[in-house]
Amino acid sequence: DQQVKQNSPSLSVQEGRISILNCDYTNSMFDYFLWYKKYPAEGPTFLISISSIKDKNEDGRFTVFLNKSAKHLSLHIVPSQPGDSAVYFCAASANYNDMRFGAGTRLTVKP
Amino acid sequence: GAVVSQHPSWVICKSGTSVKIECRSLDFQATTMFWYRQFPKQSLMLMATSNEGSKATYEQGVEKDKFLINHASLTLSTLTVTSAHPEDSSFYICGAPTGSSYNSPLHFGNGTRLTVT
Numbered sequence: 153d154q155q156v157k158q159n160s161p162s163l164s165v166q167e168g169r170i171s172i173l174n175c176d177y178t179n180s181m182f183d184y185f186l187w188y189k190k191y192p193a194e195g196p197t198f199l200i201s202i203s204s205i206k207d208k209n210e211d212g213r214f215t216v217f218l219n220k221s222a223k224h225l226s227l228h229i230v231p232s233q234p235g236d237s238a239v240y241f242c243a244a245s246a247n248y249n250d251m252r253f254g255a256g257t258r259l260t261v262k263p
Numbered sequence: 264g265a266v267v268s269q270h271p272s273w274v275i276c277k278s279g280t281s282v283k284i285e286c287r288s289l290d291f292q293a294t295t296m297f298w299y300r301q302f303p304k305q306s307l308m309l310m311a312t313s314n315e316g317s318k319a320t321y322e323q324g325v326e327k328d329k330f331l332i333n334h335a336s337l338t339l340s341t342l343t344v345t346s347a348h349p350e351d352s353s354f355y356i357c358g359a360p361t362g363s364s365y366n367s368p369l370h371f372g373n374g375t376r377l378t379v380t
């Protein structure tokens with residue numbers, strides 16, 4: 153069963169604007185959430201994370217928001233840059249043995 | 264930053280042969296490594312958890328005898344696809360946590376593209 157869902161397979165944004173990537177999860181035991189960025193033929197690269205005790209974590213242009221009651225998290229990228237174009241995966245974990253990934257959203261930032 | 268090296272990056276093999284994929288942590292010790300598989304346009308699916316000095320833990324539906332995992336040292340884990348068939352063609356990725364806390368991101372290798380003909 154798919155415990156982590158990314159319902160938008162793709163997103164296209166103009167350079168300089170905000171990119172918002174969304175992720176939903178079903179397992180209430182998840183307490184650690186991550187976003188990864190992936191280029192073709194490469195492994196995912198860790199981007200940003202948030203634990204369930206927080207509802208927001210910011211790192212430069214990247215901000216992750218967590219809404220535990222809705223079992224929803226989102227990644228905001230502002231301003232978006234063409235180099236941000238990649239596939240973004242959200243992941244959730246309750247312990248080392250339980251890190252689950254969404255199907256990914258392909259972000260395209262147009263110059 | 265933490266570096267995980269995965270080798271080979273791609274391999275083509277004939278049906279019925281075995282293929283070994285290596286995953287090394289280059290600048291940290293990894294007592295645990297995770298093996299994922301990704302089909303086109305799909306999520307990374309956890310196959311198994313590799314533990315140094317003990318048996319791997321496999322996810323439900325993953326054949327232990329087909330996907331042999333060995334975690335020989337604190338820096339090396341291997342996945343061997345035995346008697347490979349075309350349906351085993353996929354992108355295999357290993358990842359390892361660098362922190363001791365379970366709230367620690369995984370750092371991934373660059374993956375191995377396996378094509379079985």
